[in-house]
Structures are given as C-alpha cells and as structure tokens.
Amino acid sequence: MSRINPNDVFPARNLPGEAEKWGRSIEEEVKKLREQQEITNQLLLGQNRGSASSLANLGDQLTTALGTQDQINALLSDQVTAATGYASKTNFSQTSASWVTVETSTITVPAGYSKAYVIASASINMFNDSSSIWSVFPGRLVIEGTTFVGGRSNTAGGTTYSTATMSTSATRIVSGITSPTLSVSLSVFGGSVWVANPTNSLEISALAIFTK
Numbered sequence: 001m002s003r004i005n006p007n008d009v010f011p012a013r014n015l016p017g018e019a020e021k022w023g024r025s026i027e028e029e030v031k032k033l034r035e036q037q038e039i040t041n042q043l044l045l046g047q048n049r050g051s052a053s054s055l056a057n058l059g060d061q062l063t064t065a066l067g068t069q070d071q072i073n074a075l076l077s078d079q080v081t082a083a084t085g086y087a088s089k090t091n092f093s094q095t096s097a098s099w100v101t102v103e104t105s106t107i108t109v110p111a112g113y114s115k116a117y118v119i120a121s122a123s124i125n126m127f128n129d130s131s132s133i134w135s136v137f138p139g140r141l142v143i144e145g146t147t148f149v150g151g152r153s154n155t156a157g158g159t160t161y162s163t164a165t166m167s168t169s170a171t172r173i174v175s176g177i178t179s180p181t182l183s184v185s186l187s188v189f190g191g192s193v194w195v196a197n198p199t200n201s202l203e204i205s206a207l208a209i210f211t212k
Contacts, residue, residue, distance in 0.1 A: 083109070113211065122139070186204050
C-alpha cells in the first residue's frame with residue numbers, strides 16, 4: 001500500500017451532493033490524522049536520537065567515574081597498609097622480683113612507610129607450683145620502647161598450687177620509623193613461686209596500621 005501524503009487531494013467521488021460533502025469531511029479528518037501521525041513520528045525519532053546520545057554520554061561518564069574510583073582505591077592502597085605480629089611461649093619462669101621481659105613479638109615494617117598505629121594485647125597464665133602463698137603478679141606491655149600501665153593477675157595465685165591469669169592491652173602511634181621491625185614486649189614482675197611449669201603460657205598479638 002502506497003503512503004498517502006497529507007497534501008494529497010482525494011479525487012471526486014460520483015456521489016450525491018450530501019454524500020459527497022460527507023466523504024470530503026471524512027477525507028479531511030484522515031488528512032489531519034496522518035499529519036498528526038507524521039508529527040508524532042518525527043518527535044519520537046528526535047527523542048530516540050536524543051535518548052541514544054544521552055545514554056552514550058552517561059556510559060562515558062560512568063566509565064570515567066569507575067576509572068577514577070579505581071585510581072582512588074589504588075592511591076589509598078598505596079598510602080595505607082597493615083601488618084600483624086604474634087608470639088607465644090610456654091613452660092617459662094619469672095622468679096625475679098623485678099620487671100623482666102618474658103617475650104617479644106615483632107612486626108615487619110613495609111618499605112616506604114614511616115608511621116604506624118599499633119594495637120596490642122597480651123595474656124598470661126602462671127602456676128604457683130609451691131607451698132608458698134603469692135597473691136598476684138603484675139604485667140605490662142612495652143610497644144617500641146614505650147611502657148604502658150598494665151594489669152594484675154587474679155588472686156588465684158594467692159593459694160598454693162594454683163594458676164593465676166592476667167591480661168592487658170595498649171595502643172601507640174609510632175612516628176619517624178626507620179627500623180625494619182616494630183617490637184611489642186610483655187614484661188612481668190615476678191617472684192620466687194613462679195618457677196618453670198608446663199601450665200605457664202602467654203600470647204602477644206599486635207596489629208599495626210602503617211601510613212606514609
């Protein structure tokens with residue numbers, strides 16, 4: 001079927017006068033509908049082209065944004081990193097009535113980083129393997145040379161042949177790092193009853209968040 005141009009003139013029909021007028025009015029309505037359809041088609045075509053262009057622009061912007069986010073993530077990864085340290089020990093003694101370092105954990109410093117936020121914790125169990133009564137023993141953490149107020153064991157050691165426990169934690173910001181490792185130590189103020197025993201045990205855990 002050939003497309004009707006809105007400007008086409010319909011041929012005269014061999015109809016009575018009133019019927020001819022009615023036919024012409026129908027033809028005029030058809031022409032108007034076709035003109036409106038043509039306008040609508042052009043509007044839709046323009047909208048489709050505009051939408052395609054907008055979608056293409058949005059796609060380009062999204063690609064750029066994702067690339068920027070990747071660059072930010074890479075920069076953050078380059079500026080901040082973390083490392084851990086852990087140490088444990090068993091069957092040790094601390095019979096000296098003074099502060100003695102019983103174990104040290106080390107954290108490797110990544111190349112190029114000079115500052116760290118260190119979080120450390122320690123726990124220790126010691127058995128009073130004697131008939132002497134010894135109420136408590138204190139322990140404390142030392143992070144890269146800085147000593148922190150520690151904790152004291154429970155009073156289980158106040159009875160003979162029993163286990164005393166102690167836990168402590170500390171945090172420190174270490175700046176100007178030049179050494180390849182950081183140290184976290186646990187020191188204990190002992191006494192004569194804390195001889196070596198398989199029950200004696202300790203753990204030191206540390207996390208360091210490094211920045212440049």
